[in-house]
Amino acid sequence: MRPLAVxxxxxxxxxLLAALDRGIAAAISPTSAVVTLIGVLGVVQxxxxxxxxRDRRRLLTDPGEPERRAPAAVPGSxxxxxxxxxxxxxxxxxxDRRDLRDRVREVxxxxxxxxxxxxxxxxxxxxxxGTWTEAPAxxxxxxxxxxxxxxxxxxxxxxxxxxxxxxxxxAIDAIERIEGGSS
Amino acid sequence: MSDPxxxxxxSESDASxxxxxxxxxxxxxxxxxxxxxxxxxxxxxxxxxxGTSDATEGAGEADEGAGEAxxxxxETPTDxxxxxxxxTDRWLGIAGAALALVGLGVLVRQPSLVLSGAVGVGYAVYAxxxxxxxxxxxxxxxxxxxxxxxxxxxxxxxxAENVGETALPDLxxxxxxxxxxxxxxxxxxxxxxxxxxxxxxxxxTVRAARGxxxxxxLTAITRDAAGARExxxxxxAPTAIACTPELSAGGDLPLRGLTTVHHGxxxxxxxxxxxxxxxxxxxxxxxxxxxxxxxRRARTGELSTVELREERAAxxxxxxxxxxxxxxxxxxxxxxxxxxxxxxxxxxxxxLLDGGDRVGVAALSPLDCWLPPGSGTVHAARGRETLATDxxxxxxxxxERFYRSLWLRRFRRRLPADAQVLFFTPLxxxxxxxxxxxxDAHGHLVTVLxxxxxxxxxxxxxxxxxxxxxxxxTLRSAGIRALEWGDDSFPVxxxxxxxxxxx
Numbered sequence: 010m011r012p013l014a015v016x017x018x019x020x021x022x023x024x025l026l027a028a029l030d031r032g033i034a035a036a037i038s039p040t041s042a043v044v045t046l047i048g049v050l051g052v053v054q055x056x057x058x059x060x061x062x063r064d065r066r067r068l069l070t071d072p073g074e075p076e077r078r079a080p081a082a083v084p085g086s087x088x089x090x091x092x093x094x095x096x097x098x099x100x101x102x103x104x105d106r107r108d109l110r111d112r113v114r115e116v117x118x119x120x121x122x123x124x125x126x127x128x129x130x131x132x133x134x135x136x137x138x139g140t141w142t143e144a145p146a147x148x149x150x151x152x153x154x155x156x157x158x159x160x161x162x163x164x165x166x167x168x169x170x171x172x173x174x175x176x177x178x179x180a181i182d183a184i185e186r187i188e189g190g191s192s
Numbered sequence: 193m194s195d196p197x198x199x200x201x202x203s204e205s206d207a208s209x210x211x212x213x214x215x216x217x218x219x220x221x222x223x224x225x226x227x228x229x230x231x232x233x234x235x236x237x238x239x240x241x242x243g244t245s246d247a248t249e250g251a252g253e254a255d256e257g258a259g260e261a262x263x264x265x266x267e268t269p270t271d272x273x274x275x276x277x278x279x280t281d282r283w284l285g286i287a288g289a290a291l292a293l294v295g296l297g298v299l300v301r302q303p304s305l306v307l308s309g310a311v312g313v314g315y316a317v318y319a320x321x322x323x324x325x326x327x328x329x330x331x332x333x334x335x336x337x338x339x340x341x342x343x344x345x346x347x348x349x350x351x352a353e354n355v356g357e358t359a360l361p362d363l364x365x366x367x368x369x370x371x372x373x374x375x376x377x378x379x380x381x382x383x384x385x386x387x388x389x390x391x392x393x394x395x396x397t398v399r400a401a402r403g404x405x406x407x408x409x410l411t412a413i414t415r416d417a418a419g420a421r422e423x424x425x426x427x428x429a430p431t432a433i434a435c436t437p438e439l440s441a442g443g444d445l446p447l448r449g450l451t452t453v454h455h456g457x458x459x460x461x462x463x464x465x466x467x468x469x470x471x472x473x474x475x476x477x478x479x480x481x482x483x484x485x486x487x488r489r490a491r492t493g494e495l496s497t498v499e500l501r502e503e504r505a506a507x508x509x510x511x512x513x514x515x516x517x518x519x520x521x522x523x524x525x526x527x528x529x530x531x532x533x534x535x536x537x538x539x540x541x542x543x544l545l546d547g548g549d550r551v552g553v554a555a556l557s558p559l560d561c562w563l564p565p566g567s568g569t570v571h572a573a574r575g576r577e578t579l580a581t582d583x584x585x586x587x588x589x590x591x592e593r594f595y596r597s598l599w600l601r602r603f604r605r606r607l608p609a610d611a612q613v614l615f616f617t618p619l620x621x622x623x624x625x626x627x628x629x630x631x632d633a634h635g636h637l638v639t640v641l642x643x644x645x646x647x648x649x650x651x652x653x654x655x656x657x658x659x660x661x662x663x664x665x666t667l668r669s670a671g672i673r674a675l676e677w678g679d680d681s682f683p684v685x686x687x688x689x690x691x692x693x694x695x
């Protein structure tokens with residue numbers, strides 16, 4: 010941009026001098042080609058400048074909504090955000106997935122231990138080998154040996170969701186069934 | 193408030209009146225101030241506060257000067273803080289469009305097109321000509337009731353007068369409504385243009401809620417005439433309302449068996465005088481005759497004395513969880529768990545005081561809040577005040593960081609040895625449950641009272657609900673009394689729980 014700026018400054022300087030001194034003005038012969046060239050330059054530069062508006066949004070101060078009371082957080086909304094992040098089938102988000110799985114597993118182990126009136130160790134073993142629930146998707150969520158049911162995988166593929174997301178929801182449903190039965 | 197007559201004069205652009213307002217030399221006549229320096233005009237208005245102090249030093253004409261200074265005190269500009277100035281990009285590309293038109297005109301040899309391009313150049317110059325003025329406003333805010341009851345509607349009137357020298361062609365005022373209050377009528381903002389000396393007034397209504405509510409500075413957004421530049425300024429006009437709910441006794445909570453030596457209503461495992469049978473023991477000389485078990489005497493011939501369960505007073509500390517994580521609700525617009533906790537604590541406070549117990553208040557919060565246990569009417573008033581307006585129990589979180597170990601150390605140091613704790617917490621994280629167990633382990637019997645803010649609409653919320661239920665179960669299995677209430681009122685939940693709890 011620097012050379013272009015220099016050319017621009019020079020052009021303006023020559024123009025000013027030409028306005029003051031007729032001799033210089035007379036030296037620049039306004040042939041048709043020169044005038045056309047100036048016109049083309051004007052249009053090109055003009056369109057370039059005007060184009061700067063295209064990708065820019067107007068910068069306005071946002072005063073917010075002082076009329077509304079500060080909204081309260083809803084318990085679990087942070088978890089919902091985390092779940093939304095792992096919903097897409099793209100790989101990655103390993104840490105989110107692991108953290109969520111651990112958290113759901115803790116709840117599942119507690120629920121199973123209470124439901125079967127067994128120790129936490131026995132409940133953890135049941136959760137890990139998939140025998141804690143009748144739902145195959147929920148069982149596969151914790152059991153690395155068994156695969157998700159074909160129907161779930163097809164559904165996930167068609168809807169653009171991850172198998173993990175379906176497994177997570179199935180596990181939470183299964184826990185809810187146990188909670189409902191034991192509470 | 194400015195004198196309306198004076199404002200009217202100023203609004204008619206009486207230059208001499210304006211000069212007098214900004215010059216800060218009241219003893220001088222209008223005519224003696226013909227050379228007001230334009231360059232100083234903007235700053236001069238901003239320095240009107242200093243101007244008033246100059247007035248008191250007016251040599252030789254102190255009385256007259258003081259009188260005029262008092263008159264102008266109402267026009268003192270409100271303290272302001274410049275925030276930022278930005279280009280709005282409203283006219284971005286206008287110069288390019290103009291140049292393109294001129295170029296096109298040259299290219300097709302059409303003078304009319306070249307001329308129309310000149311119009312665009314005019315706009316480009318117009319956009320660059322002005323600057324967003326810094327407003328010099330005198331802002332006053334008044335409220336219809338400074339000490340409303342919860343739920344009352346409070347009318348707020350804001351008046352802003354342009355006491356500066358420059359006209360404000362585009363002024364937007366947005367009031368800093370306290371975050372704990374909701375506006376129920378009218379927007380708390382206005383858009384207008386103000387010439388020097390003119391004023392704008394706008395009104396809105398807020399619904400009062402528990403707590404001390406302080407208004408935040410009013411935000412003024414000014415733009416130049418073309419709207420190309422924008423300046424944000426904050427104007428500090430302190431206003432506050434204090435909303436202190438009446439305490440009503442409710443939820444006659446059965447306390448646990450940690451008591452003081454004073455007579456009260458908590459049945460203990462100590463035999464003595466009372467109403468409920470406790471045990472029998474061998475007669476000792478001096479035992480009152482009415483406590484001798486005469487049936488046994490008749491049956492066996494032995495003298496024995498009936499012991500009754502002593503009823504003593506307890507020392508109770510109401511601990512309210514007001515960490516940032518406790519400001520949760522089932523719906524973003526619903527009352528938070530802190531509000532539910534404070535309301536329940538208020539009911540328990542009254543009920544316990546009425547029962548003769550000594551009651552204190554503390555907050556599990558980054559801010560310090562401690563009302564030592566006490567009794568009596570003065571203490572009742574203090575408790576009401578603490579629960580209503582203590583900053584640690586404010587309706588919105590303080591935003592400061594909470595240090596658990598520091599808090600626990602300080603709390604234990606303050607807690608009387610015979611105090612038991614009623615811990616109001618939504619139990620949405622493990623910290624609250626851990627603290628309850630640690631306080632209980634230190635010998636201060638804990639009862640956890642938990643407003644339920646959880647819902648089961650989404651997967652994440654369901655998981656949080658299960659986790660909270662598990663915390664309650666873990667507490668109960670550790671021997672800590674735990675009670676939760678959701679849609680039920682606190683007293684109803686207490687009545688239901690009382691039937692379950694043994695002493």
